[in-house]
Amino acid sequence: MSTTWGQGPTSIDGILLDAAVHHAPVAPSRGVVLLVHGITVDMDEGGGMFVRLADLLVASGFNVVRFSFRGHGSSGGTPEGMTIAGECLDLQAALAAVDDQFPGQRLSIVAASFGAVSVALSLSWLGGLHRLVLWNPVLDLSHTFLAPELAWGRENFGPDQQKILQDKGFLLVDGEFRLGRVLFLEFARYRPLDDLLASQATALVVHGDRDESVSYDIAAEFARSRPDTTLHTVVGSDHGFDSREREDEAIEVTVDWLSEHSSVVA
Numbered sequence: 001m002s003t004t005w006g007q008g009p010t011s012i013d014g015i016l017l018d019a020a021v022h023h024a025p026v027a028p029s030r031g032v033v034l035l036v037h038g039i040t041v042d043m044d045e046g047g048g049m050f051v052r053l054a055d056l057l058v059a060s061g062f063n064v065v066r067f068s069f070r071g072h073g074s075s076g077g078t079p080e081g082m083t084i085a086g087e088c089l090d091l092q093a094a095l096a097a098v099d100d101q102f103p104g105q106r107l108s109i110v111a112a113s114f115g116a117v118s119v120a121l122s123l124s125w126l127g128g129l130h131r132l133v134l135w136n137p138v139l140d141l142s143h144t145f146l147a148p149e150l151a152w153g154r155e156n157f158g159p160d161q162q163k164i165l166q167d168k169g170f171l172l173v174d175g176e177f178r179l180g181r182v183l184f185l186e187f188a189r190y191r192p193l194d195d196l197l198a199s200q201a202t203a204l205v206v207h208g209d210r211d212e213s214v215s216y217d218i219a220a221e222f223a224r225s226r227p228d229t230t231l232h233t234v235v236g237s238d239h240g241f242d243s244r245e246r247e248d249e250a251i252e253v254t255v256d257w258l259s260e261h262s263s264v265v266a
Helices: 046-059 084-101 115-126 140-147 153-158 159-168 181-187 190-200 216-225 244-260
Strands: 003-004 019-022 032-036 064-065 107-112 131-135 170-173 177-180 204-206 229-234
Touching: 019 084, 032 046, 032 084, 032 115, 046 064, 046 107, 046 244, 064 084, 084 115, 084 181, 084 204, 107 115, 115 131, 115 190, 131 244, 140 153, 140 181, 153 159, 153 170, 159 170, 159 181, 177 181, 190 216, 204 216, 204 244, 216 229, 229 244
Parallel strands: 032 064, 032 107, 107 131, 131 204, 204 229
Antiparallel strands: 003 019, 019 064, 170 177
16 A cells, blocks of 8 residues: 655755655565655656565565655755756755654665666665665766766757757757756766766666666676676566566566565564
């Protein structure tokens, strides 16, 4: 069963976040899973993938929490005011709320696309993270946004769009979602791949090998070079898993992997 959080988590700088909690039907559970969404979507993730993922995780005995970053969905803030630092504060607030709602339960995280950035940058203080799942993760900000080599990046962040950013203070991603100047300053400063490589969390990477937004090659090389990291390739898939069948594959692989590595705990 899914319920809204009521008041919802509030970030340390006062941004109220929209959130939902899904309770496992019986106790004890296998732990709690926090779902962290991508850059232009909200806590449902594109096409409602996180809702379907939460339902299957609950059926497998997990508690689940979803939330929307600032400037997304029904959370406070504005899209053009969204920053990586702000998303790190939001993640911190969501994690504190998870700990309050499910004290002492083993924590796993599923992060999709840009959601991997704030998670990676926060790993040094997360400590007891049990398992980490990355769906088509953004691991190289320069490659994705500043000097894009893939089709989506060239379309959304190329020279014409950069001029609009300088002139107006924001640009439109996919013609509708505003990204602001400060975020682009951050892209040159953060290196989420380094933080992931330095962490000890056991990880699963699920990525389509025809991704035209976020590099599959970078993610695959990361998975192959890092201990305790499993790569699952969704063959033929573009970013975000581009059909219901491929979405279901990513969801089922994730639930199976988390269930395999998570026995029932008190």
